[in-house]
Amino acid sequence: MNHTIETNQASGALFAAQAYLPDGWRRNVLLEWDAAGTLRSVRPDLAQAPSGVAHAAGPILPGMPNLHSHAFQRAMAGLTEYRANPTDSFWSWRDLMYRFAARITPDDLGATARWLYVEMLKAGYTSVCEFHYVHHAQDGQRYASPAELAQRVVDAADVTGIGMTMLPVLYQYSGFGARAPRDDQRRFINTPEQLLGIVEALRAWRPEHGALRYGVAPHSLRAVSHESLRALLEGLDRSTPGAPVHIHIAEQTAEVEACIATEGARPVQWLLDRFDVNARWCLVHATHIDAQETAALAKRGAIAGLCLTTEANLGDGIFPARDYLDAGGAFGVGSDSHIGVDWRAELRLLEYGQRLARRERNVLAAAHQAQVADRLFDAALAGGASATGREVGALKAGARADWIVLDAQHPNLAEQKPHTWLSSVVFCEHGETPVLDVYTGGEKIVEGRRHRDEARLYADYRAALARLLAED
Numbered sequence: 001m002n003h004t005i006e007t008n009q010a011s012g013a014l015f016a017a018q019a020y021l022p023d024g025w026r027r028n029v030l031l032e033w034d035a036a037g038t039l040r041s042v043r044p045d046l047a048q049a050p051s052g053v054a055h056a057a058g059p060i061l062p063g064m065p066n067l068h069s070h071a072f073q074r075a076m077a078g079l080t081e082y083r084a085n086p087t088d089s090f091w092s093w094r095d096l097m098y099r100f101a102a103r104i105t106p107d108d109l110g111a112t113a114r115w116l117y118v119e120m121l122k123a124g125y126t127s128v129c130e131f132h133y134v135h136h137a138q139d140g141q142r143y144a145s146p147a148e149l150a151q152r153v154v155d156a157a158d159v160t161g162i163g164m165t166m167l168p169v170l171y172q173y174s175g176f177g178a179r180a181p182r183d184d185q186r187r188f189i190n191t192p193e194q195l196l197g198i199v200e201a202l203r204a205w206r207p208e209h210g211a212l213r214y215g216v217a218p219h220s221l222r223a224v225s226h227e228s229l230r231a232l233l234e235g236l237d238r239s240t241p242g243a244p245v246h247i248h249i250a251e252q253t254a255e256v257e258a259c260i261a262t263e264g265a266r267p268v269q270w271l272l273d274r275f276d277v278n279a280r281w282c283l284v285h286a287t288h289i290d291a292q293e294t295a296a297l298a299k300r301g302a303i304a305g306l307c308l309t310t311e312a313n314l315g316d317g318i319f320p321a322r323d324y325l326d327a328g329g330a331f332g333v334g335s336d337s338h339i340g341v342d343w344r345a346e347l348r349l350l351e352y353g354q355r356l357a358r359r360e361r362n363v364l365a366a367a368h369q370a371q372v373a374d375r376l377f378d379a380a381l382a383g384g385a386s387a388t389g390r391e392v393g394a395l396k397a398g399a400r401a402d403w404i405v406l407d408a409q410h411p412n413l414a415e416q417k418p419h420t421w422l423s424s425v426v427f428c429e430h431g432e433t434p435v436l437d438v439y440t441g442g443e444k445i446v447e448g449r450r451h452r453d454e455a456r457l458y459a460d461y462r463a464a465l466a467r468l469l470a471e472d
């Protein structure tokens with residue numbers, strides 16, 4: 001039964017015995033939201049539950065934003081875990097990924113993205129930033145609608161109920177010094193004007209709303225030039241000043257070395273010196289930064305986009321998280337290549353990388369927040385929300401009505417007090433997920449660990465996989 005209060009102010013309401021508000025766990029909380037899916041009021045400490053209002057099945061956490069995704073890569077997860085050549089590396093993985101990208105059709109992409117977003121929602125990701133770079137047909141020709149593939153991804157978000165920040169990617173070159181693109185990059189290539197045209201086509205097709213935002217993503221400093229990056233940002237600001245900008249920045253030491261050799265500076269330093277990098281920016285894989293870049297990036301307020309499971313899978317390196325957090329740096333997490341889709345695993349690995357490297361425990365705790373999981377959860381919510389460019393990431397009036405209901409009967413939470421729940425949620429891995437129900441825009445999308453369209457969307461995904469994995 002799902003009772004709701006129908007009044008002029010609210011179109012939905014839920015009572016939670018425990019909810020994680022911006023100031024921590026609070027008791028007897030009433031959440032009320034409007035028909036557009038925006039929270040209108042969040043009231044803790046009620047003397048008793050109002051009559052006629054549905055009760056949450058467990059404690060409530062804000063939904064986590066996923067700040068970095070390449071949806072099509074979900075379909076190749078697990079297929080590259082072998083030594084493809086004697087010097088297997090990120091770059092040989094990328095060759096395999098390009099061969100996979102070459103096969104994807106619009107229908108395959110739509111089915112893959114829909115299933116991926118089901119998995120994200122079940123994990124408690126309620127928003128996703130899609131770093132979308134496969135734009136053209138298999139022969140490199142533009143589709144009749146140049147935003148065809150981006151539209152399939154936006155549709156997938158709509159169908160599944162996840163909030164979306166669509167970031168069409170500008171990819172022009174194969175390397176620093178404006179090197180001509182490779183043939184296997186032909187589906188990615190646009191000029192800044194063409195890329196802005198894709199953004200405009202998307203806006204005309206489906207205008208922004210509470211669950212949808214558009215921005216851009218210059219792919220990396222190796223794939224754009226100084227001039228084209230400037231043209232892209234100026235064009236974006238003419239139509240939508242302040243829209244989100246995401247970029248892959250320093251994932252591999254080889255790209256840092258190439259940037260120094262051709263541009264005379266490390267990638268993060270180069271970018272900070274030439275552009276007004278601020279909180280609208282998300283620097284994905286800021287893995288290889290020196291002490292000066294760490295301090296400077298933290299000061300600018302840009303979001304470091306950390307994708308720990310992918311970075312570990314690809315052998316990228318370890319982000320200097322302790323120094324960056326000590327300097328006040330902002331970050332969020334993403335599932336990127338989707339070798340795993342679980343924010344709990346991203347936060348756990350963020351801390352574990354530091355523990356292994358330093359041979360210490362609870363490295364990322366803070367003077368103001370002694371519990372590592374709480375600190376990382378709060379920071380990833382705030383940074384992830386900023387990266388989406390949407391009002392998400394907190395249970396407060398004005399924010400999107402997105403949240404996770406935890407299973408308080410889960411063996412990892414049972415008999416505990418609220419102050420250790422997040423520690424157990426993040427660090428314990430035993431059996432099924434503690435994420436029981438998930439709401440987006442006030443709608444219950446996942447109930448009892450099942451997405452409302454799970455069977456149908458899985459069947460579509462299986463059919464797409466059968467096509468994609470068929471032998472030539």
Ligand SMILES: [Zn+2]
Nearest residue numbers: 070131248336
């Ligand atoms: Zn990426």
